[in-house]
Amino acid sequence: MNNLEMSDAAKPLLAGVVRHIAENVDPITEEFEASANSGDDRWSLSPRQSELLAAAQKKARDAGLWNFFLPNAETGEGLSNLDYAYIAFELGKNPLASQTLNCSAPDTGNMEVLERVGTPAQKERWLTPLLNGDIRSCFAMTEPQHASSDARNIQTSAVLEGDEWVINGEKYYISGAGDSRCKIMICMVKTSPDADTFHQQSQILVPMDTPGVEIVGPMTVFGADHAPHGHMHLRLTNVRVPKDNILLGEGRGFEISQLRLGPGRIHHCMRSIGMAEKAVDMFIARGLDRQAFGKDLIDLGKNMETLSRARIEIEAMRLMVLKAAKAMDVLGNKEARIWVSMVKAMVPEKTCQIIDQAIQIHGATGMSQWTDLPEMYAHQRTLRFADGPDEVHHAVVARAEVKAFQASNTRGR
Amino acid sequence: MNNLEMSDAAKPLLAGVVRHIAENVDPITEEFEASANSGDDRWSLSPRQSELLAAAQKKARDAGLWNFFLPNAETGEGLSNLDYAYIAFELGKNPLASQTLNCSAPDTGNMEVLERVGTPAQKERWLTPLLNGDIRSCFAMTEPQHASSDARNIQTSAVLEGDEWVINGEKYYISGAGDSRCKIMICMVKTSPDADTFHQQSQILVPMDTPGVEIVGPMTVFGADHAPHGHMHLRLTNVRVPKDNILLGEGRGFEISQLRLGPGRIHHCMRSIGMAEKAVDMFIARGLDRQAFGKDLIDLGKNMETLSRARIEIEAMRLMVLKAAKAMDVLGNKEARIWVSMVKAMVPEKTCQIIDQAIQIHGATGMSQWTDLPEMYAHQRTLRFADGPDEVHHAVVARAEVKAFQASNTRGR
Amino acid sequence: MNNLEMSDAAKPLLAGVVRHIAENVDPITEEFEASANSGDDRWSLSPRQSELLAAAQKKARDAGLWNFFLPNAETGEGLSNLDYAYIAFELGKNPLASQTLNCSAPDTGNMEVLERVGTPAQKERWLTPLLNGDIRSCFAMTEPQHASSDARNIQTSAVLEGDEWVINGEKYYISGAGDSRCKIMICMVKTSPDADTFHQQSQILVPMDTPGVEIVGPMTVFGADHAPHGHMHLRLTNVRVPKDNILLGEGRGFEISQLRLGPGRIHHCMRSIGMAEKAVDMFIARGLDRQAFGKDLIDLGKNMETLSRARIEIEAMRLMVLKAAKAMDVLGNKEARIWVSMVKAMVPEKTCQIIDQAIQIHGATGMSQWTDLPEMYAHQRTLRFADGPDEVHHAVVARAEVKAFQASNTRGR
């Protein structure tokens, strides 16, 4: 459990990803961001963006770096969570990196789910174009009317009428749903209100162009809509999809969630480490670049101790993420869920603080479009809610702790 | 110094303001925000907004609540800082309130400066329309190239050519400069590079429509531009204004700053108290409105202790703000500057935390346009830089503390 | 409510106390502490200590500074809580000051209770010698077996047998009970198990030399017993006292507690302010006195910001304590209890932190007998439990906040 070393087998992949980012992504990032569409068109990539992205994707494919996140469908083998962590640390440092490698959220989770529980027809229709990077996808769980910390609250209903599910409800904070490339949604619905609590929900495939699927608009984060990705508010009114669009079967929505939530949570936290590293680099760069009162900013006040504490926290978080990944590899998602909750409660909160300190040393510039810091902060702040708010994860950890104590007073870890 | 009671004379004014907000502002706030222009027009009020604002302003005038912030020009008498604090607490609770009473930042500071140091001609040309609410104004100090924590860094130059100042330089985070109503800027420039450090700067009146004044664009805060107010990036290229546009005289820029910065800083903090109160109200409202795991959110986890700590911090901040205001009344701006630095370093930081906690209990909704919390957070976060970053104020307080210690070991306060 | 100025009438008293401490107490403090008894005798003052104390007490009496804490029995008039606060700030700076003025805890609380609810016989027997400073006293409430945060848990029983109460039980953390001068205890007991929850308890006067009163030993704080004051563990075995020793009457124990707890809590917090001031002075003194890496310690790392934050916190705490005192004066103990809970939850916690920072800058010396800091820390840490742990006070504040919200959404403070 404490061997947190990357496997030798995966090291060439990591090296390839590092090289790809340095050679193919870092050099185009500034231009990519600068050439975004504006106004109503900003939910689509601009032609120049498409061009830049396609070129980088092609290079990734050619280098054999495409879809590495996915286990081999036949053999069941793939990258371990531990190995993936090392790669994701790097992905977190550049906002464009994941896209060039076809491993952005929420697509990876959706592809994994389709790969594991999809029917051949579902796979052909949706998994293939996703794996090719031809389309994108979203996952619709949270709803505006209920505390999403308690997943049993989901109310969007799906009723079988003949050969069709008829879906009605409202979803929000549906990441990626506004992107014009997004063609398919996996939607969590209540199909079986009379079943026991954990078997009332199902997950259903809903093509985005189905009549009745309405994108009400983006949910902004601190006022920004983060187009073209963003987090959408959707209304589903008498949306009809074929009966076969259900995943795995009626009442198995929670079961599928277990499949995706654990890894999804930890993938976010892996990338957060890279983002925290980037924030520290920016902290130092600014601290050395600016002077006041005859000194470099970094030598003023408590900045050096702030820096030390950030470094210590990052190393601690990195090891915790590696350990949680290893736990998932060794124990399976279910047994490892305490570890996942630990890092989920730990990493985004501390990363927010580290980014906020980088903002502070930048002065007002740190909050502006002249740095990536506001977008990084907004993203990490969002993560403190995504896949369960911090409070729920702390509750999971604490309850497990009490149980372990009750089971034995002489705990050895 | 510790009588922090509002004066009897000012109580009717406070009552009037409270009534005005409740009757004339709260009822229109939602509609005002909803009827904002979009797209490129959003830097101007929409016709409906103008109409709503004008109506509320008229009611404020009719009720004798107009321009109460300004000392009587003849008698020198006006609202004390202490009395103003009680009123500003109320203004902080509604984002529209200050405008309806003609006491928004940075106009109040600009009007005060003009009232105290303006020539009769300057007053007639700019103070009169500002007092009438016909135009708005901005104050341009910070520059992108230098640590603005050290005001001596200002580099925008003004050179006298014949009867005109020729100004060149770059300013950013100039609040309000993008509003189409903004007609006049007070600009901090370097006129006298050979004078001693604190006499190199001057302040000059620059009409916004002067050729060479270019609004490069808004500096966003966490990606939002907060139109129509916002914080502008300006470029000044060979901007020519008459020699007489200088305020008070060459090399007296710092002197004027002393006049405005102390009160300006504390006015922000006064309104922060109101904003923190609003955040607590929203915290409770959400905590009682939502349920999870069979309980009201407010009864889960540490929410009740979070609430208690917020209440304690707010009461402590309120008293500190009142004390600083009283210190300014009794000791004058200069002697009271330690108190001002104390509240400036204390209030926005803690208010940010309180708002962040309100965000957390709202779930993702708390970061979205569905609540005022993101705008409140962005505003308070900005204040941690405005008029000197926290670090500078802590340094002021600590140095004064060491000096006081050295002066005497037996300090009684 | 916000006039926190000391009354003119009390200012000479404050001046007298300040002068008394400077002239009569500060000069003897070091010798007083150095001449303490050691070994088993350390629960009594040494002859030299008695001599020093008596001399200082005489000077206090001669200066008219004796028993100023007590309201006039005839007129009901006395020092307001607000005025007392200013004096207590000074008392907190010197560990010996209160004793020289006959206003140490828990004697002041006991004297107040006796003065208000004692019978003439009770007063003559116990109040008179207490007021003369001839004896000392203790107050026995907390018990080892039950969470003392919930006062209903008290189990020590008193049963009436004929004309005597027979008391059995165990008490701990009974401050001052080990001092050889302590002659009388006010003991909280359960007399009426069948009454409703808040009328089961009574308070009974128990002379310390009553057979069956056993001092088991001191409860140490971080290993120190803080003799001769300290906190005792007592066992009461068939302790018999006359029926008339009950205060106010059967089942009125809680009622008396209300009388003492509010003021007692706030008195502690008042003195904490003085102690925090002393810690800050020690912080600066050490920071200027020691050098490392070519600089004064105070100029290294984050020490200056730590100092600034301590100053801000102290000023905020001071104002909060004054406000709570004023609330008690204006609203009465009951209505002011939220304010008392606010300062009780705020002040000892923050004062602990400030003292801990002073310890840190002193290096290991800061934890040793070479400074007063460890005793100060231990005392403040104890206060986070005394008269209710922080958690209970936070709960009081939060519940009041929710109620106030529910009563009205438009709260003006």
Place this chain on the structure above:
Amino acid sequence: MNNLEMSDAAKPLLAGVVRHIAENVDPITEEFEASANSGDDRWSLSPRQSELLAAAQKKARDAGLWNFFLPNAETGEGLSNLDYAYIAFELGKNPLASQTLNCSAPDTGNMEVLERVGTPAQKERWLTPLLNGDIRSCFAMTEPQHASSDARNIQTSAVLEGDEWVINGEKYYISGAGDSRCKIMICMVKTSPDADTFHQQSQILVPMDTPGVEIVGPMTVFGADHAPHGHMHLRLTNVRVPKDNILLGEGRGFEISQLRLGPGRIHHCMRSIGMAEKAVDMFIARGLDRQAFGKDLIDLGKNMETLSRARIEIEAMRLMVLKAAKAMDVLGNKEARIWVSMVKAMVPEKTCQIIDQAIQIHGATGMSQWTDLPEMYAHQRTLRFADGPDEVHHAVVARAEVKAFQASNTRGR
């Protein structure tokens, strides 16, 4: 570097230690503490204590668990730091465990130094009885007059007169020097004031019974002297020891320090993990054992979140300690010093907080002799100064961070 797994070879040793503590140490700990001498004798073990200790030590020897900390003198091989960490985690849970295994601080450090740099004669005279557990030892570095954070400040002088070093100076916080079993001190002295800064100091063996070695008394920690271990204040007046008592040679004091300080620092932190685990167990035990307001304490307020955060912090600290140990194994003490500084700055501070939270849930009992918490707290608080205060370690980390940044902007860890 990230394989933090214990070696298979060491696992039986860990199992042996765990069994030994469970079977031979835990059962006697309470009696051992209860049978301590009192009064002036408390600096020696009582007969019953000696008996208990000897029996446990014999069992450890018989089980082959004696002196496992020491590398093989011939082969240089021994327990890796990583393997030692797993064992030390266990040692930290019981205050008596280390002694029964002859691996208490500061003896381990002294034995390591003697083993590595001692002459055959020095080894025979002092190392042999230390390895046998017949005597104990101390290490005298810190001095009262100077900031010990800057080791160059050491002023105790040793002057060669004929064949003897004559030593004069004052040392304090010399752990273990007061124990009657302590027979030998390694003393850091200034021998060569004219050499360059880092070659002025030497380390000399000083038998405790040398004339002129005076134990002035214990330095208390929060008022407790922690006899028989404790931290002594020593005065050295014309102390004469043979010339050959110098270790390694004149001017090599810092060189020897490098040998001991790194491992010593990390050993403390390893045991801190065990102590933090114990504090969490006590937190839960009390939280389940006591009730108030109708609930288990642990379910009140923020206790569950406090517990979760403690668990997360402990796991993060554990991994950081393992990583620092591994770094020492792989990179050597010098290269690993940043990792050591990271854990030294991280672990005692957080462990103090965790213990303080356990104190808080225990109520006043938590500060008393009825629990081990006060001693645990005092010990961890001391560690925030021992071997360099937190501030110095943060400075080391931050400077390294800036250097690494300057060396390269694309850092991969």
